[in-house]
Each structure stands twice: as C-alpha cells, then as structure tokens.
Amino acid sequence: MLDLKDISITFNAHTVNERKALSHLNLHLDDGDFVTVIGSNGAGKSTLLNVIAGTYEPDEGSIFIDGQDMTFTKEHKRANVIGHLFQDPMKGTAPNMTIEENLGLAYCRASGHGPLSLGIRKKEREFFYETLKALNLGLEDRMKTEVGLLSGGQRQALTLLMATIVTPKLLLLDEHTAALDPKTSEKVMTITNDIIAEHHITTLMITHNISNALEYGNKTLVMNDGQIAFILEGEERKNMTVEKLISLYSSKTENEFSDRMILE
Numbered sequence: 001m002l003d004l005k006d007i008s009i010t011f012n013a014h015t016v017n018e019r020k021a022l023s024h025l026n027l028h029l030d031d032g033d034f035v036t037v038i039g040s041n042g043a044g045k046s047t048l049l050n051v052i053a054g055t056y057e058p059d060e061g062s063i064f065i066d067g068q069d070m071t072f073t074k075e076h077k078r079a080n081v082i083g084h085l086f087q088d089p090m091k092g093t094a095p096n097m098t099i100e101e102n103l104g105l106a107y108c109r110a111s112g113h114g115p116l117s118l119g120i121r122k123k124e125r126e127f128f129y130e131t132l133k134a135l136n137l138g139l140e141d142r143m144k145t146e147v148g149l150l151s152g153g154q155r156q157a158l159t160l161l162m163a164t165i166v167t168p169k170l171l172l173l174d175e176h177t178a179a180l181d182p183k184t185s186e187k188v189m190t191i192t193n194d195i196i197a198e199h200h201i202t203t204l205m206i207t208h209n210i211s212n213a214l215e216y217g218n219k220t221l222v223m224n225d226g227q228i229a230f231i232l233e234g235e236e237r238k239n240m241t242v243e244k245l246i247s248l249y250s251s252k253t254e255n256e257f258s259d260r261m262i263l264e
C-alpha cells in the first residue's frame with residue numbers, strides 16, 4: 001500500500017545547522033496496517049510523516065502509494081488521499097466556522113463534490129449528524145456552534161472526523177492526543193481506534209506513550225537517528241512490555257528514550 005524506497009532528507013545542508021533527518025529509509029506498509037511510531041527526540045518521526053504527506057520533498061528516494069509514484073506530487077494534491085493530524089488541536093479546523101461548515105469543507109475537498117458555496121444539503125446534514133453522533137461527544141446537537149468554542153478534545157475529535165469523512169488511503173497521526181489531558185486523550189484515542197478499525201484505514205501514528213504504542217495497531221516502528229531501528233509485530237510484539245521495549249531500544253541503538261516517554 002505504502003512503499004518508501006531509500007528516502008533521505010537533510011535540513012540546512014552545507015551550513016553549520018546541517019541535520020540529516022532521514023537516512024536511506026525503506027518501509028513497506030500493507031493495506032490496513034495500523035503502525036505506531038516511537039523513537040527518541042529528533043529521531044525523524046515527524047519528518048517521516050511530513051515527507052509522506054508531501055510537506056517536504058526528499059533529497060533522495062521515492063514514495064509510492066498503491067503503486068503510484070507520489071514523490072513529486074504536491075502536498076495539497078496528496079491531501080485528497082492522505083489525512084494528517086498534528087498535536088495542536090487548533091490546527092486543521094477553521095475556528096470561525098461552525099462544526100457543520102467545517103465538516104462541509106472537509107467533505108467537499110475530499111470527495112470532489114464541488115464548492116461549499118452550493119450549501120450543505122439535507123442529505124449531507126443528516127450524514128454529518130450521524131457521523132458526529134458516533135463520536136458520543138454530543139457534538140451532533142451543536143452543529144451550528146463555531147469550532148473555536150469547542151474544547152481541545154472535542155476539536156481534535158472533529159479534526160479526526162474531518163480527515164476521515166471520506167476514507168483516506170492513508171492516515172498520519174503526529175502525537176494527535178499529546179496536548180490533551182489524560183482522560184480526554186484516552187477518549188480521543190478510543191475514537192481514533194474505532195474509526196481506523198471501522199474503515200480499515202492504513203495508519204501511521206506517532207506517540208510518545210510507549211504503552212499506547214504497544215496497545216494500539218498491529219505493528220510498532222521504532223526510529224533512531226533518521227532510520228528505522230526495528231519493527232515489532234506478531235508474537236514478538238504481543239509479548240513485548242514497556243520495560244522490555246525500553247531496554248531493547250537502548251541495547252539496539254545505544255540511545256535512550258526521553259524521560260517524557262519513560263515517565264508517562
């Protein structure tokens with residue numbers, strides 16, 4: 001489904017701030033894979049997602065989605081098939097527009113249904129109502145509420161819905177629950193897991209929470225220094241504990257996870 005072939009990217013090349021963020025990275029994801037991504041600070045996790053999304057063009061290598069070479073496809077064109085969520089709940093929604101208008105925008109953009117100026121029709125309103133209801137946050141009764149008035153958790157759940165209202169080929173989640181309080185984070189994570197399972201969405205999810213990384217998804221990709229250190233799957237992953245993973249990481253990479261990852 002997703003193939004990354006020999007991807008490298010260096011920021012600020014030939015300056016004192018030169019930083020090789022990804023180095024000859026290869027990755028293959030099968031259809032429906034839900035891969036959690038962890039690694040120390042600066043390992044290249046966000047850069048990996050940004051390169052897949054088209055935010056950055058790699059210096060070397062190729063990106064294929066469903067066999068199609070997307071390496072030089074612009075970010076806004078890739079957005080038709082890739083959903084990308086960030087840590088900041090303020091990103092990804094328009095605060096001065098209502099919930100319904102935001103969903104309308106996302107729906108039109110992803111489905112190619114023509115501009116929002118045509119108005120949201122009854123059929124779409126009903127679809128949005130039902131989709132919001134499934135979140136179990138009461139947002140279906142607040143469709144005329146401006147998004148800027150929502151809490152961080154509600155907003156992040158809405159952003160997730162917008163990214164998946166037309167099922168994307170690939171979903172990229174960059175610590176999308178990290179800015180939420182623990183209870184809300186758990187709720188948004190449950191919603192995330194349900195949406196991914198229901199629509200069978202191929203997903204890469206960066207998390208700093210090691211137990212979440214082992215609990216959710218079917219594979220865990222561990223990054224270090226711009227490369228994939230190792231991938232856990234199958235029995236090995238099933239039998240993995242947080243403690244074992246911390247020691248495996250330091251033995252394989254001679255590096256440590258950050259305190260934030262270990263303490264949480």
Ligand SMILES: Nc1ncnc2c1ncn2[C@@H]1O[C@H](COP(=O)(O)OP(=O)(O)OP(=O)(O)O)[C@@H](O)[C@H]1O
Pocket residue numbers: 011012019020021039040041042043044045046047048
């Ligand atoms: N736009 C950029 N310009 C310059 N350097 C960058 C840029 N983006 C990332 N880097 C550098 O590339 C390296 C990898 O960064 P990246 O954000 O991908 O790491 P990460 O694994 O997501 O880290 P963290 O867990 O701290 O968010 C870091 O050294 C970072 O400083």
